[in-house]
Amino acid sequence: MAAVVVGGGLVGLAVALELARRGVGVTCLERSVPGAEASSAAAGILAPRVEAHGDGPARALGLQSLALYEGWLESMGASPGFRRSGALVVGDTCPDADARSLSGASLSRIAPGLAAKCAWWLPDEAVVDTRRLVGGVRDACIALGVRVVTATVHRVERGGVCLIDGEIIPGEVVVCAGAWTASVGGLEGVPVRPVRGQLVALGDTQATSAVVFGPGGYLVPRTDEVVVGSTVEEVGFTRGVTAVGVRHILDHALGLAPSLADAAFLRSWSNFRPGSPDGWPLVGALAGVWLATGHYRNGVLLAPLTAKLLVAAMLDGDPLPAAWAPDRFLRRAGFGV
Numbered sequence: 001m002a003a004v005v006v007g008g009g010l011v012g013l014a015v016a017l018e019l020a021r022r023g024v025g026v027t028c029l030e031r032s033v034p035g036a037e038a039s040s041a042a043a044g045i046l047a048p049r050v051e052a053h054g055d056g057p058a059r060a061l062g063l064q065s066l067a068l069y070e071g072w073l074e075s076m077g078a079s080p081g082f083r084r085s086g087a088l089v090v091g092d093t094c095p096d097a098d099a100r101s102l103s104g105a106s107l108s109r110i111a112p113g114l115a116a117k118c119a120w121w122l123p124d125e126a127v128v129d130t131r132r133l134v135g136g137v138r139d140a141c142i143a144l145g146v147r148v149v150t151a152t153v154h155r156v157e158r159g160g161v162c163l164i165d166g167e168i169i170p171g172e173v174v175v176c177a178g179a180w181t182a183s184v185g186g187l188e189g190v191p192v193r194p195v196r197g198q199l200v201a202l203g204d205t206q207a208t209s210a211v212v213f214g215p216g217g218y219l220v221p222r223t224d225e226v227v228v229g230s231t232v233e234e235v236g237f238t239r240g241v242t243a244v245g246v247r248h249i250l251d252h253a254l255g256l257a258p259s260l261a262d263a264a265f266l267r268s269w270s271n272f273r274p275g276s277p278d279g280w281p282l283v284g285a286l287a288g289v290w291l292a293t294g295h296y297r298n299g300v301l302l303a304p305l306t307a308k309l310l311v312a313a314m315l316d317g318d319p320l321p322a323a324w325a326p327d328r329f330l331r332r333a334g335f336g337v
């Protein structure tokens with residue numbers, strides 16, 4: 001079998017890698033630099049218990065993907081700053097059945113800069129440095145013979161894709177075009193939209209060693225900086241960082257950890273989460289092609305599991321999670337499924 005993966009973000013690269021490992025000849029078509037969009041922009045939080053907001057398939061699938069992470073990275077020989085940092089959640093409401101309350105010296109040891117005197121502690125949540133992650137997966141793909149090609153896909157259909165210059169590339173099609181999925185010809189009805197998020201990096205490594213979630217933002221420790229975020233904006237594909245966005249982020253970050261007021265402002269950036277109507281991905285077959293898109297706030301977390309399950313469905317006919325079925329809203333929208 002030959003496969004054509006549309007989009008070389010983390011999801012597309014993860015799918016390409018899994019297909020190549022199963023002996024499929026893969027061409028990955030990326031119009032820009034692999035990983036240059038949402039995937040390398042992401043904060044790198046791997047926190048299924050916080051993101052799922054309760055028990056259910058989202059939590060279970062997130063936990064499965066997190067459990068795959070270390071082995072997935074080891075299999076590539078990549079070490080992009082994956083760390084079981086744990087996560088602290090500041091607020092009155094217990095975020096998850098696994099959370100326990102932390103205060104006093106135990107809390108200060110983990111997050112000396114935190115203003116709050118107590119927080120909910122989830123020790124198994126993790127972080128990964130997305131700046132390095134995408135390069136590691138891309139290199140593993142190339143080492144296995146995946147052809148990563150700079151090209152813009154105009155249209156997809158059963159059995160192949162058509163590029164903007166008219167060239168046809170045959171193969172089983174997998175669309176991993178992130179926020180741009182609905183702009184690919186043939187997929188105009190797919191309800192994936194861009195949701196802009198801005199982030200700021202500050203020159204601090206002391207305020208916290210764990211991810212911190214507050215009521216309006218988060219802090220993500222890296223070896224050389226802390227990433228603070230984020231905005232959630234419905235502005236279409238308008239790129240950029242705004243004054244009000246940065247003010248919002250810094251207000252929340254300094255509220256969580258006042259000591260960050262003295263940290264150097266290193267940089268700011270933004271990109272587009274691929275949002276779906278319920279915030280969970282669309283992974284499965286649709287009108288003769290395969291989709292792996294709409295991962296919204298959790299595409300970094302869910303990339304290994306998405307690749308594993310999608311490729312098992314493609315090659316072995318295994319069932320995919322119903323919670324990710326593309327036709328859960330497309331039937332209602334009248335899309336041909």
Ligand SMILES: Cc1cc2nc3c(=O)[nH]c(=O)nc-3n(C[C@H](O)[C@H](O)[C@H](O)COP(=O)(O)OP(=O)(O)OC[C@H]3O[C@@H](n4cnc5c(N)ncnc54)[C@H](O)[C@@H]3O)c2cc1C
Pocket residue numbers: 006007008009010011012029030031032033034035036037038039040041042043044045046151152153154176177178179180181183184196197198199229230270271272273274292293294295296297298299300301302
């Ligand atoms: C500010 C921010 C913070 C985030 N933080 C986290 C986090 O902490 N944890 C987490 O799990 N997730 C996080 N996310 C979400 C995560 O980044 C996304 O869910 C994930 O990166 C989606 O991966 P993707 O490969 O689908 O999309 P992308 O990385 O956007 O890749 C899609 C690729 O498709 C290419 N493409 C599009 N159309 C075409 C075409 N026609 N032809 C060829 N190529 C095409 C694009 O150029 C792009 O490279 C965050 C996102 C943002 C914006």
